[in-house]
Amino acid sequence: MSPAARWLWAIQGTLLTVIVAAVVLGLSLAVPDDDVPHWFEVTLAVARGLLVPLALVAIVIEPLWRFRVHRWEVTADAVYTLEGWLTRTWRIVPISRIQTVDTSRGPLQQLLGLTSISVRTASHAGSTSIEQLPAPLAAAVAHDLGLRANAIRDEAT
Amino acid sequence: MSLLAPPPAGRRRLDARTLVTRLVTLSALRQYWGALLPLAAVLGVRGGSRTNGLVLVVAVVAVVALGGALVEWLRTSYGVEGGRLVVERGLLRRSLTVVPVDRIRGVDVHASALQRLLGIASVRVDAAATGGKEDEAVLDAVSAADAARLRDLLLRETAAVPGPEAGPLPPPPTPPQQLARFEPRWLLYAPLVGGYLLAPLAALGALANYADDLRLPLHLRRRVDDAVGARPGLTAIVVLAALVVVLAVLGAMVTAAVANWGFTLTRRGGTLVAERGLLSRRQVSLEHDRIRGYALAEPLALRAVGAARLTALVTGLGGSDDEGGTGRRGQLLPLGPVRVARSVAAAAVVRFDTPLRRHPAAARRRRLVRAVLPWLVPAAVFGAFGLWPGLVVCLVLAAAGIPLALDRYAGLGNAVDAVSVSVRSGSLRRRQVVLARRGVVGATVRQTFFQRRAGLATVTVATGAGSGGYAAVDIGAADAVALLRDIDPVRVAPLSTLAP
Numbered sequence: 001m002s003p004a005a006r007w008l009w010a011i012q013g014t015l016l017t018v019i020v021a022a023v024v025l026g027l028s029l030a031v032p033d034d035d036v037p038h039w040f041e042v043t044l045a046v047a048r049g050l051l052v053p054l055a056l057v058a059i060v061i062e063p064l065w066r067f068r069v070h071r072w073e074v075t076a077d078a079v080y081t082l083e084g085w086l087t088r089t090w091r092i093v094p095i096s097r098i099q100t101v102d103t104s105r106g107p108l109q110q111l112l113g114l115t116s117i118s119v120r121t122a123s124h125a126g127s128t129s130i131e132q133l134p135a136p137l138a139a140a141v142a143h144d145l146g147l148r149a150n151a152i153r154d155e156a157t
Numbered sequence: 158m159s160l161l162a163p164p165p166a167g168r169r170r171l172d173a174r175t176l177v178t179r180l181v182t183l184s185a186l187r188q189y190w191g192a193l194l195p196l197a198a199v200l201g202v203r204g205g206s207r208t209n210g211l212v213l214v215v216a217v218v219a220v221v222a223l224g225g226a227l228v229e230w231l232r233t234s235y236g237v238e239g240g241r242l243v244v245e246r247g248l249l250r251r252s253l254t255v256v257p258v259d260r261i262r263g264v265d266v267h268a269s270a271l272q273r274l275l276g277i278a279s280v281r282v283d284a285a286a287t288g289g290k291e292d293e294a295v296l297d298a299v300s301a302a303d304a305a306r307l308r309d310l311l312l313r314e315t316a317a318v319p320g321p322e323a324g325p326l327p328p329p330p331t332p333p334q335q336l337a338r339f340e341p342r343w344l345l346y347a348p349l350v351g352g353y354l355l356a357p358l359a360a361l362g363a364l365a366n367y368a369d370d371l372r373l374p375l376h377l378r379r380r381v382d383d384a385v386g387a388r389p390g391l392t393a394i395v396v397l398a399a400l401v402v403v404l405a406v407l408g409a410m411v412t413a414a415v416a417n418w419g420f421t422l423t424r425r426g427g428t429l430v431a432e433r434g435l436l437s438r439r440q441v442s443l444e445h446d447r448i449r450g451y452a453l454a455e456p457l458a459l460r461a462v463g464a465a466r467l468t469a470l471v472t473g474l475g476g477s478d479d480e481g482g483t484g485r486r487g488q489l490l491p492l493g494p495v496r497v498a499r500s501v502a503a504a505a506v507v508r509f510d511t512p513l514r515r516h517p518a519a520a521r522r523r524r525l526v527r528a529v530l531p532w533l534v535p536a537a538v539f540g541a542f543g544l545w546p547g548l549v550v551c552l553v554l555a556a557a558g559i560p561l562a563l564d565r566y567a568g569l570g571n572a573v574d575a576v577s578v579s580v581r582s583g584s585l586r587r588r589q590v591v592l593a594r595r596g597v598v599g600a601t602v603r604q605t606f607f608q609r610r611a612g613l614a615t616v617t618v619a620t621g622a623g624s625g626g627y628a629a630v631d632i633g634a635a636d637a638v639a640l641l642r643d644i645d646p647v648r649v650a651p652l653s654t655l656a657p
Contacts, residue, residue: 088609090602094645097598122472125626126599126619 001070004112005132006063011108013058021051072130074141079119081128091128097121098149103142105135117142164234168243171233172300174275179226180219181271235296237310242282244294254294256284262447263428264308265486266440268301273438278304282311312428312442336489337501339420339433343493347413348406349458350466350492357408417491422505429469429505431488441486447472449596449622450577451489451506453498453589457564460587465495467502470592470623487623502591509577509591513570519611520631521566528558528565561585571616571629573643578618580629590627594644596620602637609634616640 024047031040065085073080079093100120109115115138118129133141164170233246237258244254261282268278280296299307347353418435429448432440450470459465467490489505490498503509536551564584571580578597581589599619608614614637617628629640 086606088604091599092601092641093599121598121619122621123598123619123625125601125617126597126621128599128601 001067001072001132002112002114002134002137003067004114004134005070006067008108008112008114008132009063009066010059013055013062017051017055017058020054024048024051070131074145079128079130079145081130083131093119093121093126093128095145095148096152097126098145101142101146101149103138115139117145119145161231164236167238168234168236168245169299169303171230171235171296172277172298172303173230174277174300175298176223176226176230177275178269178271178277178298179229180223235294242294242311244296256282256294258311260284261311262444263442264311265442266304266308266438268298268438270436272298276301278438280304280307308440308442312444313426334424335421336424336429336504337420337422337493337497339417339491339493341414341418343464344410344413344417346459346462346464346492348409349462349464350409350413350456353409353413353416354405356412358405361408413492420491422489422501424505429489433491443469443471443487447622448506449620450590450592451502452623453495453502453591455495455587455589457585457587460495463495464493465498466490466492467498468623469506470590470596470620472596472620472622507577507591507593509572509574509579511572511574511579513572513579513581513589514636516566516569516571516629516631517613517633517636519613519633520569521563523607523611523613523631524562524566525559528562529555532558569630571632571640573640578640578644580618580627582628582630590623592618592620592627596622597644600641600644601626602641604634618644 024044028044028048031044062085066083069082069085069088071080071082074095076095078095079091079098081091083089098119099122102118102120103115104118105115109132113135114132115135116129116131117133117138118127120127130138130141228248229246232248232251233244235242235244237243240258242254242256242258242261246252261284263283265281265283266278267281272278277298278301279298282294282296284293296307298304415435417433419438420431420433423430423432424445425442427445428442429445430440430442432438448469448471452468452470454466454468455464467488469487469489471487490501493501532551532555536548536555539545539547539551561584565582568581568583568587570589572578573594576594577591578594579589579591581587597618598621601617601619602614603617604614608631612634613631614634615628615630616632616637617626619626629637632640
């Protein structure tokens with residue numbers, strides 16, 4: 001996976017933090033001090049206190065952690081992926097069961113030169129994706145997977 | 158082509174008796190409703206005396222209904238030409254449906270009570286594709302004999318095409334062979350199934366609403382109000398409650414009988430044919446090559462009396478193992494003793510006798526924590542604020558979670574044999590799935606933070622049938638690799654990255 005993936009996740013974490021901060025701080029400013037219930041004030045105070053830890057986790061810790069965890073491998077028989085940080089998910093898709101191979105690039109991904117490959121089978125639960133590859137590598141892998149899936153297609157779907 | 162011209166060579170019209178059902182159900186009106194309504198209003202106003210106007214409206218409705226049905230009948234033709242089923246219909250809006258016979262996944266024959274009286278039946282042809290409505294060809298309706306002939310013709314041609322070697326099973330014998338037959342005494346299980354219990358209650362609710370709209374005469378309503386307003390005695394309440402229970406039980410049995418009366422499951426060549434229904438009969442055929450396994454559902458209430466439901470996992474039948482709804486299509490035994498369900502599964506799909514492996518003790522701890530903890534948290538909050546009733550309710554629910562959690566753990570299991578893999582889970586909705594190993598199209602191993610600490614993982618085997626994925630919940634992390642290796646030694650074995 002491309003090292004730029006960390007930047008992508010950090011940017012996504014920043015966006016999330018900005019949205020949450022806007023909501024929390026906006027509420028704090030907009031709500032008058034006197035006639036709100038006590039529990040509401042307490043909740044807001046707690047939320048304000050959690051903003052900085054949230055930012056730290058979403059912008060720094062999660063991207064670095066994810067980058068350490070995420071793996072992918074394509075062998076002669078199957079595609080393997082591992083993703084997640086707190087919750088980890090390994091997926092195996094035998095190449096003979098692959099039905100479609102798509103690549104996709106969101107706006108942020110284009111900015112950073114990243115591409116994701118999604119590998120689909122007859123079952124949603126049996127599909128996977130290889131996230132955040134450098135664009136040229138992704139194109140090559142997707143092309144190769146498509147050809148091989150076609151060559152050893154097994155109709156047991 | 159003129160309206161009255163006979164259908165092209167080799168094609169046939171629908172059965173003429175269809176006109177009767179069309180007239181009775183006024184189905185053509187739906188199409189012309191928009192035009193008919195203002196017309197009726199005008200006639201109703203202009204028609205001088207009210208009776209004359211009404212008669213005129215009824216006459217127009219009847220003529221439009223019959224005319225619409227006649228045009229539809231004249232302009233609909235079907236036939237099997239060059240390995241394709243062709244259905245052409247419509248006068249102004251014409252449509253031509255072409256289904257290659259080798260793509261036909263199933264042929265459903267359905268006859269409503271009225272159609273049965275007339276000796277006709279509707280045929281719906283299910284084509285292998287995404288499963289959308291557009292992929293179906295419907296013939297509504299042909300004579301019962303034609304329906305049977307068409308079904309045999311289409312399915313035999315399907316079976317004749319060399320299919321993929323994907324079928325998990327040896328080729329079935331050719332003479333028709335009855336695998337299951339619904340026995341009326343199994344209706345006694347019906348009150349234990351939520352769906353059957355709720356359906357008549359829902360109907361009753363709708364009826365009550367309707368009665369409210371009827372505007373009962375005032376004096377009658379006053380009398381009812383008096384009766385309700387008066388304080389009912391304890392006996393009245395008990396009698397009423399008993400009455401409701403008895404009615405609910407009877408209603409559930411009637412609902413189950415209407416749906417499942419005379420259910421039979423028969424093997425004809427390469428297809429399984431399920432037939433059912435008290436008033437309207439429905440005949441569903443499932444291609445054997447598309448069956449990937451079965452799901453044996455044993456909800457808690459049914460398990461208590463040793464009953465179960467059996468559903469086939471069929472590719473292209475979305476959610477075919479759901480309760481009710483579309484799930485009806487894949488049903489192999491709607492309701493019956495679990496012993497019978499197992500033998501039907503063995504005869505119709507695949508035999509699976511391997512005992513299930515238990516999951517590790519950590520899985521039991523996890524079941525307990527997950528059933529009890531969510532109630533202890535609010536209990537603590539209630540306790541802190543001195544809300545004693547809330548505290549008691551939460552504690553009772555937490556206590557009730559303990560036997561539930563133990564039963565959930567007892568339900569967990571997995572096993573692999575030469576051709577199939579099986580997983581079981583759940584308590585209130587326990588389900589055992591047996592899936593052909595050849596039908597597994599992928600696998601997922603998932604570990605949450607807490608599972609990782611407990612050395613557990615959840616393995617989901619994916620398949621193109623049923624709900625798409627079936628999970629072995631909280632299996633030992635090392636066993637997860639072993640299970641996947643057993644399922645598919647070639648492609649799954651080199652799973653090097655799974656570090657428990």
